[in-house]
Amino acid sequence: MATSSVSKGCFVFKPNFKKRKISVPVGDYFNKGKNESEDGKLRFETYQLIWQQMKSETEQLQEELNKNLFNSLIEFLQKSCSGFQKNSRDWGCQIKLREIPTAALILDIKHFLQKLASQLMGCCVDEDSKEGSIQVAQKRTHCSMDSLSSWYMNVTQKTDPKMPRKKRTSSSQWQSPPVVLILKDMESFTTKVLQDFIIISSQHLHEFPLILIFGIATSPIIIHRLLPHAVSSLLCIELFQSLSCKEHLTTVLDKLLLTTQFPFKLSEKVLQILTNIFLYHDFSIQNFIKGLQLSLLEHFYSQPLSVLCCNLPEAKRRINFLSDNQCENIRRLPSFRRYVEKQSSEKQIALLTDERSLKAETQSLLENLHVYHSNYFLVLRCLHQFTSSLPKYPLGRQIRELYCTCLEKNIWDSEEYVSAFQLLRMLAKDELMAILQKCFQVFKSSSEKQLGSTAKRIEEFLAQFQSLDEAKEEEDISGSQPKGLQKTDLYHLQKSLLEMKELRRTSKKQTRFEVLREKVVNFIESLVREYLLPPDTQPLHEVVYFSAAHTLREHLNAAPRIALHTALNNPYYYLKNEALKSEEGCIPNVAPDICIAYKLHLECSRLINLVDWSEAFATVVTAAEKMDASSVTSEERNEIIHARFIRAVSELELLGFIKPTKQKTDHVARLTWGGC
Amino acid sequence: MMSKLELKEDKIMEVQFVGDDDVLNHILDREGGAKLKKERAQLLVNTKKIIKKPEYDLEEDDQEVLKDQNYVEVLGRDIQESLKNGSAADGGNKVYSFQNRKHSEKMAKLASELANTPRKNVSFSLKNDPEIMINIPQCSKGHSASDKVQLKNSDKSENLSTAPSGLRKRLIVPRSHSDSESEYSASNSEDDDGVAQEHEEDTEEVILSQKSPSQNRAMSAPVCKETPSKKMKRDKTSDLVEEYFEAHSSSKVLTSDRTLQKLKRAKLDQQTLRNLLGKVSPSFSAELKQLNQQYEQLFHKWMLQLRLGFNIVLYGLGSKRDLLERFRTSVLQDSIHVVINGFFPGISVKSILNSVTEEVLDHMGTFRSALDQLDWIVNRFKEDSSLELFLLIHNLDSQMLRGDKSQQIIGQLSSLRNIYLIASIDHLNAPLMWDHAKQSLYNWLWYETTTYSPYTEETSYENSLLVKQSGSLPLSSLIHVLRSLTPNARGIFRLLIKYQLDNQDNPSYIGFSFQDFYQQCREAFLVNSDLTLRAQLTEFRDHKLLRTKKGTDGVEYLLIPVDSGTLSEFLEKEEEES
Numbered sequence A: 001m002a003t004s005s006v007s008k009g010c011f012v013f014k015p016n017f018k019k020r021k022i023s024v025p026v027g028d029y030f031n032k033g034k035n036e037s038e039d040g041k042l043r044f045e046t047y048q049l050i051w052q053q054m055k056s057e058t059e060q061l062q063e064e065l066n067k068n069l070f071n072s073l074i075e076f077l078q079k080s081c082s083g084f085q086k087n088s089r090d091w092g093c094q095i096k097l098r099e100i101p102t103a104a105l106i107l108d109i110k111h112f113l114q115k116l117a118s119q120l121m122g123c124c125v126d127e128d129s130k131e132g133s134i135q136v137a138q139k140r141t142h143c144s145m146d147s148l149s150s151w152y153m154n155v156t157q158k159t160d161p162k163m164p165r166k167k168r169t170s171s172s173q174w175q176s177p178p179v180v181l182i183l184k185d186m187e188s189f190t191t192k193v194l195q196d197f198i199i200i201s202s203q204h205l206h207e208f209p210l211i212l213i214f215g216i217a218t219s220p221i222i223i224h225r226l227l228p229h230a231v232s233s234l235l236c237i238e239l240f241q242s243l244s245c246k247e248h249l250t251t252v253l254d255k256l257l258l259t260t261q262f263p264f265k266l267s268e269k270v271l272q273i274l275t276n277i278f279l280y281h282d283f284s285i286q287n288f289i290k291g292l293q294l295s296l297l298e299h300f301y302s303q304p305l306s307v308l309c310c311n312l313p314e315a316k317r318r319i320n321f322l323s324d325n326q327c328e329n330i331r332r333l334p335s336f337r338r339y340v341e342k343q344s345s346e347k348q349i350a351l352l353t354d355e356r357s358l359k360a361e362t363q364s365l366l367e368n369l370h371v372y373h374s375n376y377f378l379v380l381r382c383l384h385q386f387t388s389s390l391p392k393y394p395l396g397r398q399i400r401e402l403y404c405t406c407l408e409k410n411i412w413d414s415e416e417y418v419s420a421f422q423l424l425r426m427l428a429k430d431e432l433m434a435i436l437q438k439c440f441q442v443f444k445s446s447s448e449k450q451l452g453s454t455a456k457r458i459e460e461f462l463a464q465f466q467s468l469d470e471a472k473e474e475e476d477i478s479g480s481q482p483k484g485l486q487k488t489d490l491y492h493l494q495k496s497l498l499e500m501k502e503l504r505r506t507s508k509k510q511t512r513f514e515v516l517r518e519k520v521v522n523f524i525e526s527l528v529r530e531y532l533l534p535p536d537t538q539p540l541h542e543v544v545y546f547s548a549a550h551t552l553r554e555h556l557n558a559a560p561r562i563a564l565h566t567a568l569n570n571p572y573y574y575l576k577n578e579a580l581k582s583e584e585g586c587i588p589n590v591a592p593d594i595c596i597a598y599k600l601h602l603e604c605s606r607l608i609n610l611v612d613w614s615e616a617f618a619t620v621v622t623a624a625e626k627m628d629a630s631s632v633t634s635e636e637r638n639e640i641i642h643a644r645f646i647r648a649v650s651e652l653e654l655l656g657f658i659k660p661t662k663q664k665t666d667h668v669a670r671l672t673w674g675g676c
Numbered sequence B: 001m002m003s004k005l006e007l008k009e010d011k012i013m014e015v016q017f018v019g020d021d022d023v024l025n026h027i028l029d030r031e032g033g034a035k036l037k038k039e040r041a042q043l044l045v046n047t048k049k050i051i052k053k054p055e056y057d058l059e060e061d062d063q064e065v066l067k068d069q070n071y072v073e074v075l076g077r078d079i080q081e082s083l084k085n086g087s088a089a090d091g092g093n094k095v096y097s098f099q100n101r102k103h104s105e106k107m108a109k110l111a112s113e114l115a116n117t118p119r120k121n122v123s124f125s126l127k128n129d130p131e132i133m134i135n136i137p138q139c140s141k142g143h144s145a146s147d148k149v150q151l152k153n154s155d156k157s158e159n160l161s162t163a164p165s166g167l168r169k170r171l172i173v174p175r176s177h178s179d180s181e182s183e184y185s186a187s188n189s190e191d192d193d194g195v196a197q198e199h200e201e202d203t204e205e206v207i208l209s210q211k212s213p214s215q216n217r218a219m220s221a222p223v224c225k226e227t228p229s230k231k232m233k234r235d236k237t238s239d240l241v242e243e244y245f246e247a248h249s250s251s252k253v254l255t256s257d258r259t260l261q262k263l264k265r266a267k268l269d270q271q272t273l274r275n276l277l278g279k280v281s282p283s284f285s286a287e288l289k290q291l292n293q294q295y296e297q298l299f300h301k302w303m304l305q306l307r308l309g310f311n312i313v314l315y316g317l318g319s320k321r322d323l324l325e326r327f328r329t330s331v332l333q334d335s336i337h338v339v340i341n342g343f344f345p346g347i348s349v350k351s352i353l354n355s356v357t358e359e360v361l362d363h364m365g366t367f368r369s370a371l372d373q374l375d376w377i378v379n380r381f382k383e384d385s386s387l388e389l390f391l392l393i394h395n396l397d398s399q400m401l402r403g404d405k406s407q408q409i410i411g412q413l414s415s416l417r418n419i420y421l422i423a424s425i426d427h428l429n430a431p432l433m434w435d436h437a438k439q440s441l442y443n444w445l446w447y448e449t450t451t452y453s454p455y456t457e458e459t460s461y462e463n464s465l466l467v468k469q470s471g472s473l474p475l476s477s478l479i480h481v482l483r484s485l486t487p488n489a490r491g492i493f494r495l496l497i498k499y500q501l502d503n504q505d506n507p508s509y510i511g512f513s514f515q516d517f518y519q520q521c522r523e524a525f526l527v528n529s530d531l532t533l534r535a536q537l538t539e540f541r542d543h544k545l546l547r548t549k550k551g552t553d554g555v556e557y558l559l560i561p562v563d564s565g566t567l568s569e570f571l572e573k574e575e576e577e578s
Helices: A028-031 A040-085 A103-121 A125-139 A145-170 A191-203 A221-226 A245-256 A268-282 A286-303 A302-308 A311-319 A324-332 A335-340 A347-352 A354-386 A398-410 A413-422 A429-445 A452-479 A490-507 A512-531 A551-556 A560-569 A594-599 A610-627 A634-655 B002-016 B018-025 B031-045 B047-075 B107-116 B141-162 B164-177 B183-192 B194-212 B213-218 B228-254 B270-278 B286-298 B299-307 B319-329 B349-360 B370-383 B404-414 B437-442 B464-470 B471-481 B487-504 B514-523 B529-542 B564-578
Strands: A010-013 A179-183 A212-216 A607-609 A658-660 A667-670 B311-315 B337-341 B391-393 B421-425 B442-450 B547-550 B556-559
Touching: A010 B349, A028 B183, A028 B299, A028 B514, A040 A245, A040 A302, A103 B421, A221 B556, A245 A286, A245 A398, A268 A286, A268 A398, A268 A551, A286 A551, A286 B299, A286 B437, A286 B514, A302 A311, A302 A324, A311 A354, A324 A335, A354 A398, A354 A413, A354 A429, A354 B391, A413 A512, A429 A452, A429 A512, A429 B421, A452 A512, A490 B319, A551 B370, A551 B442, A560 B311, A560 B391, A560 B442, A594 A634, A594 B107, A607 A610, A610 B107, A610 B213, A634 A658, B002 B337, B286 B319, B299 B311, B299 B319, B299 B421, B319 B391, B349 B370, B349 B404, B370 B404, B391 B404, B404 B421, B404 B437, B471 B487, B471 B564, B487 B514, B487 B529, B487 B564, B514 B529, B514 B556, B529 B547
Parallel strands: A179 A212, B311 B421, B311 B442, B337 B391, B391 B421
Antiparallel strands: A010 B337, A607 A667, A658 A667, B547 B556
């Protein structure tokens, strides 16, 4: 093989200059490898378009989310800079805190910080990096802080000639720009080093203006845990907190998925997996978006009809150019077949045989789907307004939870929905009005005609509530006539109370407010039932919904250990050979060597005697061999078996199941616990 | 035994002979730990009740598993859906939950089971074995040591009556251990036990066929427990102790005459090994081929995903080298690519970076550090977007590359837009190399490619396990080096070897102190000053035949880093020649 050698580990291959193309267009790979590459090019282009849009949307979002933070940070830096200018003697060093429990987010933030620093301070950034290297040198040569400050004097003097330019960029008067030191991950510093550094630099502050920025991933308390009071009192700490990552996720979902702006949608399971990875594994928005990208790619790669997953006018245009195969693909869609079955027989025939009527029908169905989505999200948001304020959040606090439930099934069949609506029927008037007001805003913001009437209805409700107020005031005045206080005994009181109760139950007289509230709730319920149908009831939903959740899970949240375990324990799972078929927990003796060795080693405790192991192995393998009457002599066969054993053992070592040990001669130690 | 029992019983006595009801009354208001105490009381009164315990334990375990299942369900509801991925097949719970404790189920037994029923499925029925644990009330600290012995003895007596055939270990081991809990004395006395070994082996074999695992378990060493919540931890530690002794007792039987060195065929060098393996006809080739074909269909998808900014990592059992090689030859022919054999023992990040800078980018300069070099590469690739580079790393998790720094650097390389990384990992714990920061650098897409191909190339570089088995390499080099030395130097070395061999059974031997060694060399007229000796030692050290270590007392100790078997063989050969 060209890539194996006993003296070299890296092999560079450079194709000839002539042969080397600039680069194969990425789209080519999209088409190759797949048999049914219908409209592959178009699909790939659509993918790239949508992905670019999504990406820029998220970037913009992130920028916006962090804007406030950075603005205040800049302000703070400027303030402290001017503090240095005024030559105040006190230590104006300050600390930046942010609460981001995400490694990735920290990275993001870091990039932003660098960007910010470069914008703000021009040349200061170079100093920052230089300072870093000096810092290293300092540790190495044990040079003192004095040398550092003299270096700083030098640098500031050197940059003096460039002052005009600097002034232009930063507009404030930086006579001696402070050095900003960003400690990206404060928790990972050794406390001793940090303490010493702070103490030393605080003493040199007058000649070496320093601003510290700490990046903190956990909570602000960590500062006080890492630094004793004597040290932390040297710092003038100001806290900056970024948006929590969960809120961040909510906004991302809001902008990317709960909108008709992007035609691409995720099915319930996919969404569930992505949010679960986020919530249970990493809290990383970056990973979430990566998952989104992957699902987008997979969708366009695996679903030939995804070519129609674009904005409506374009999709309609594309339908006209669909090939015969694609038409056949449409007919094969389960949702479309269900739809056809419901049609009259003539129409069925037309749809199944005539291409033109199929295309026309597809166009109208896609349009329906589009309308369905725009209504869907409006009603969803409206419902979320109602349910998000309920006690105990029966339908979830976040809109994504509500969305997941709605995607999965008819939401009105769920118990949570029933209990939520019971609670809704008990809302107080001001709460109800506030919610209705919000819903009104939601519907008003949309330009959809169908639901325009809904906005009107809600407005009417609001007006009725308003009028209720006035009416009630009148009622109050009339109803509050004192009946005259009568003396009564306990018996009579009880009796009258009982009577009142009875009266109330039988007559069930509702106030006008209650009647109106009932109306509102019923109205909302009718909206939900009409518009929040799960997407798989819609014909052609496969075109825009990505549902292959398992591929996503496989590629994003893989479990190599389990795969190894399965391969070793149950080779039939991969090899599909009848001879390997076995019950739970056993292994046939014809299984691959490494499986047998693995199985045998599970029987041992922490140390394994190699001789024992090899003999056990030989016993099993010999028994298997006898079946295929081999012609080799027994001595040679033994040797071969031993060689196979050695191979299996060294493979297990490579995989990390065992390691050589010096505890006893010819023993290996097991590195895993328990047997399975 | 009886006398001991009586001696130490004064505290326990009260517990032992209190009736069930009294105990019940006494502890009814307590939960958890109280329950265990109750059972202990029953146990002492009536051995048969011991059977009740396992149910309780199993229930606990079941609950544990249930919890695992919930977690798995929460994480991925689509376990059943996944058809292709082995990860889903068994769910998480089997691998990660603590399984039944292992005791001395012997490989030999299993092997014979497997062998005796060829072509038939043999169930180990491990899971069916009721796990029996004896719960003993936590003794007060002051008494625990003595209590242990006492309880052990009482266990023994109980089992004598119930399971006479299950005495294999307790009858044999205590004889040599003689109640001593010290590790060293145990192994030392074992070594002296040579005469008894033959006999023991016989009995063991006989009993082996009779004993049932559950009986064996019932005898497990005294396990002190307080509450169920502490059970796990306690089990583990007591298991460790148990297994430690087990390991030693089994090796006691074996190390004397059953080391690999004595087996002739154990000595295989790389070449013979390869020749022998060449004769093995691979099984399931059709199925393997099919597997590979499946993976090959993914090549274009991989390319697509690489180009779109993902990096690809392959995992699963079996060498993925051939697969990647086919990937390379089929789709990478027209682009610049670097193949990196992570399993190559001399590989380092430096050499990867060097091959990128020198051979790919044709840069002849040198760099101060790896980080400098990385920066330079990053800049070059950022400036020139037409540059494209594919990195193929076999075994990204190899010994040489798994370090934090290496991973950081490779991760940073791979995060570049125009560097595409496709790598394979094999080690069980490979994913632990990457924290969140690194993972976001790598931007992995995981692909399972279980190939079952042998790791021929990956294990071909003499790894430690094989060295031990072949052993020929150190021996021949030892002979080779020493032949080139002066007779005096050889004498010095032989002196050191002999001293080391004399002390090979001393576990606290850390080496020959320099002063003593000098003294002995002088007496043997091998050197006349300690300078000459030092010069000699330097020569040995250069050939890696000698290691020096400073002891805690500041004295220099000399040690030959070659195992004693090889050394004694070397001495034998030397004597033959002279």
